[in-house]
Amino acid sequence: MNIDAMKRQLEKRLSVLSIEARAIDVELHEPGNPDFEERAVEIEGEEILEGLGKVALDEIGQIKSALIRIDLGTYGVCVVCGEDISDARLDAVPYAAECIKCAG
Ligand SMILES: [Zn+2]
Numbered sequence: 001m002n003i004d005a006m007k008r009q010l011e012k013r014l015s016v017l018s019i020e021a022r023a024i025d026v027e028l029h030e031p032g033n034p035d036f037e038e039r040a041v042e043i044e045g046e047e048i049l050e051g052l053g054k055v056a057l058d059e060i061g062q063i064k065s066a067l068i069r070i071d072l073g074t075y076g077v078c079v080v081c082g083e084d085i086s087d088a089r090l091d092a093v094p095y096a097a098e099c100i101k102c103a104g
Contacts, residue, residue, distance in 0.1 A: 001076060001087050003070060003075060003076075006070070006075070006090065006094055007067065007070050009072075009094055010063050010066055010067055010094055010095060011067070013059075013063060013094070014063045014064070014067070015062060017056050017059055017060050017063070018060065019051055020052075020056050021056040021057055021060065022049075023075060024049050024053040024056065025053065027049055028046055028049055028050065028053070029047075048079075059095070062095040062097070063095045065095070065097065066094065066095035066096075066097070068100060069097070076090060078097070078098050078099035078102055078104035079097045079098060080098050080099070081099060081101070081102055083099050083101075084099070085098070085099045085100075086099070086100065
């Protein structure tokens with residue numbers, strides 16, 4: 001596993017997600033439509049956006065801790081059992097903190 005490449009990949013994903021989360025936040029803080037029916041449609045859209053925002057924030061948090069583990073030299077080691085996390089799993093989930101057994 002190339003840790004530098006992994007770090008770059010994580011940092012890239014982090015900046016994309018940060019922009020996304022900020023865009024969602026801006027959208028959610030726009031003043032509501034005064035028309036009741038249009039406002040109802042807006043609220044529905046906002047709930048979806050809020051959900052997306054939560055997913056993005058969650059991933060941001062996981063990526064940040066993965067970057068900390070890279071700095072600490074513990075990246076790629078399962079935080080639960082201490083075994084190495086397989087390259088295949090890290091390819092699929094670069095911020096994985098647990099091996100497939102512990103995550104499962
Ligand atoms: Zn494990």
